[in-house]
Amino acid sequence: MPGGVTVVPVQSKAELDRFIRVPMRLGARDPNYIAPLLFERGEALTAKGNPFFQHADVQFWLAVRDGRDVGRISAQIDHLNPLTKDGVGHFGMIAAEDDPAVFAALFDAAEAWLKARGCRIAQGPVNLSTNEEVGLLVEGHDSPPMFMMGHDAPHTPGRIEGQGYGKAKDIYAYVCSVADDLPAPILRRVRKPPAEGVVLRTLDMKRLDQEVQTLTGILNDAWSGNWGFTPTTEAETQALATNLKLLLDPRLAWFAEIDGEPAGFMILLPNINEAIADLRGKLLPFGWAKLLWRLKVKGPKTGRVPLMGVKRKFASTMRGQLLPFQLIDAVAQAARKLGYERYELSWVLEDNVAMRRICDAGGARVYKTYRVYEKALA
Template sequence: MGALTLLPVRTRTELERFVRVPMRLGASDQNYVPPLIVERMESLSPKGNPFFAHAEVAFWLAERDGRDVGRISAQIDALNPQTAEGVGHFGMIAAEDDPEVFAALFGAAEAWLRERGRTVALGPINLSTNEEVGLLIEGRDTPPMFMMSHDAPHTAAAIEAQGYAKAKDIFAYTCSVADDLPAPILRRIRKGLPEGVTLRTLEMKRLDAEVATVTAILNDAWSGNWGFTPTTEAETKALATTLRLIIDPRLAWIAEIDGEPAGFMILLPNVNEAIADLKGKLLPFGWAKLLWRLKVKGVKTGRVPLMGVRRHFAASLKGQLLPFHLIDAVARAARARGYERYELSWVLEDNLPMRRICDAGGATVYKTYRLYQKALI
């Protein structure tokens, strides 16, 4: 084999090579879903992703014999509370099963983080804790849902060989749309909404305002969670733009208590199901196929990436029942539209309140993702 070269990503051409690395590595994996190249290019550029406005980011490619054999990112997010504790992130890790490649990639990322005063490296985080988080370690027997990773099986051992150890595990729960909530909970919520509680679907005509409401609830509900980064106004606007293309408002519910927005749950169609055979390309007919599958033909699976109840309601009886009212409303709407299964993700292993809701609602863990950390001093 020829010498290994590490290349900092600086041009658009190099960025596209960076995007394509996992596509080549996953080509023989029947459960790997190639991402849309145009979406990845936008998400990994300052012009397309508001994350870059409050973060410093670097990308590297590893190449050998004219072939790209690996990639990695390093980033420091000014809004992440762990940044004040000396934590920096690595992410986007994908490489051939070669210890030399992993050593070179992590060597570059760690040196970059050390130069910027970081004392701990944590990841994989791609790029924000509000995007893809964790390395898949269990559950490779099914394709990933939208905005969830699907990593090569050798990657976990390769990361651990670089001196990394488990920081946290993250779970993805699966739930059959055909199944009702467990009988005791169902009897409780079928009695009707408590006084002062109302549920409604998202209003597309007011989408920007609705998304602002949802993110305000999210920032409050998740504020105590380990590693949570609040969503900025620019990121809220970007989210609204994305949702406008794919959301079905009949699967997005907001709950109010005494007129105050108190909780929400959004089920998004599993875009991965619609793009699995597009090989990352939208041209010449990819857009038509995607829109047909999402808007006309429909998909059978979905993901709940966004759900929360404001903290000052969570301790009340109304607040405790709210998630189950939302789950029931979303599940019934999904069932009516031909959905068969949806994923609740991601959930931290020590987020016991959310795990109890998932367990009580009949969902089961079917994928586990791991965050790794390493001291840099």
């Protein structure tokens, strides 16, 4: 290909390992880049470890020049995503050296694959599902990313735009100080005894599978109107329960019920990136001990709220409108006692007015912007 670049489809375990390591090499000199755990990436990017592959077609590629891996990209079609019926396919996992020839070669491969399967529009990055990592970091490179949030090289937005892509949506990451209470007028309402029929409770670890089913039901209902949302399947729910066991602190996972019906939830997870920043992706020989000590003994200072929602039937009611603030206050009080200093609410669509108002009213501020790009495929 032009520029001496060869694009190789990933077909073997060794090639997948190379694929995973590309951004690790590119980000080695970036003080804010944090290498993911290699074993976790290996599971997330294979059908054996990720139920996403049960309802999606996926292909990965490596860009190689002179025997050296200089970039990577994925393309995928999620058959449960409502945008698929409109001819939308996704690219993702994009990482490459600052060279237009490398980006051109990678996007040529991904777009040809999508077009061959009937796609008329390419959107991304989506890594791999809209329930995982979405968007490319375009603002906020001056701080490390939180758990399951991307940190892309600053040259990447311009190179993607150079391939003919434009903005589809921006999504925001908000940051909150745990030390700050909600504004006084809101706090006075939140700290009153709950309205009749409203119950707030923490997650019951003894019934974790059932609790995750409840969470998933609320999530699929609350987020159903969001752009690009894909319902979570039963298999993905089970995988979620398994993956959360190590991370979940029931004191930071709250449910709300209205008249005995699950109505809302909020979960704060410890920021794993804080604990693995110096492990370089490896848990052996001593990484496991360091990770567990930092999470369970030392305790994290930062966290992320990746999951929060209120059922749509309650969201427009007086009791339902107060639930997000009651949940935020309950989680913040618990986090404060556990030594947390700040947490992130992410991701929030730019046109999700209701959620943005909640974040703004709660004193949170946007500190990172991620962008989803799109391009019509000729």
